[in-house]
Amino acid sequence: MSRITKTIAEQVAIKLTEKKSYHLEVLKAQLEDLATNIKIGYIPTDVLKAYRKNSKYFKSCTSEYFRGPGLGHYESFRYNQSLPHTSEGVKVNELEAQSLIQQRDKIEDLQNTINKIKLDVENALLALRTYNNVEKEFPEAFEHLPSRTTTALSININDVRKQLA
Numbered sequence: 312m313s314r315i316t317k318t319i320a321e322q323v324a325i326k327l328t329e330k331k332s333y334h335l336e337v338l339k340a341q342l343e344d345l346a347t348n349i350k351i352g353y354i355p356t357d358v359l360k361a362y363r364k365n366s367k368y369f370k371s372c373t374s375e376y377f378r379g380p381g382l383g384h385y386e387s388f389r390y391n392q393s394l395p396h397t398s399e400g401v402k403v404n405e406l407e408a409q410s411l412i413q414q415r416d417k418i419e420d421l422q423n424t425i426n427k428i429k430l431d432v433e434n435a436l437l438a439l440r441t442y443n444n445v446e447k448e449f450p451e452a453f454e455h456l457p458s459r460t461t462t463a464l465s466i467n468i469n470d471v472r473k474q475l476a
Contacts, residue, residue: 313442313459320436324429326455331428335421342414346388349407350375354395362395369395376400379408386411 325332351359362369371393376385378400385400388411403411436452439445446453 315436315440315442315445315456317433317437319457320433321429322457323436323452323455324432327432327452328425328428331421331425335418335425338414338418338421340391342411342418343389343391345410345414346377347390347392347394349377349403349411350390350394350401353401358395366393372396377403377408377411379403379411380405381408381412 354362362371372390373393374387374389375394375396376387378385379402382403432452435449436445439448442453442456442459445456
């Protein structure tokens with residue numbers, strides 16, 4: 312009878328939350344796109360054109376501090392590409408700040424949901440304790456369990472005894 316270990320429970324929880332985790336990555340990419348588009352809107356056209364032509368002559372970054380209504384003093388956001396860097400960060404208007412905040416909050420909410428589901432799945436599996444119980448009570452998780460392992464020792468005890476002598 313194979314037992315459920317903490318490691319097995321964690322692996323199954325990850326498998327069961329793959330769809331939500333994928334959606335989380337999509338939301339993060341959307342936030343990067345949003346931050347990138349906002350930043351590009353604040354770069355003068357001639358600077359952006361020169362940067363794209365001769366980027367090695369510019370200090371660039373893939374994330375930067377944004378400040379604006381509701382963002383606190385400074386909050387960092389990632390870009391989906393490298394862009395010219397300014398030492399003062401990006402000062403955004405209220406509409407842009409609200410868009411960033413809404414997307415950031417969606418990401419945080421989904422991350423919290425995923426973490427809770429993972430914890431609940433892990434606890435359920437550990438409470439069920441054995442593969443047979445999981446198969447009966449939680450078939451959605453059973454299909455993600457690794458193949459049953461043997462409890463027999465996988466090392467040669469005689470070799471260990473020789474080393475101790």
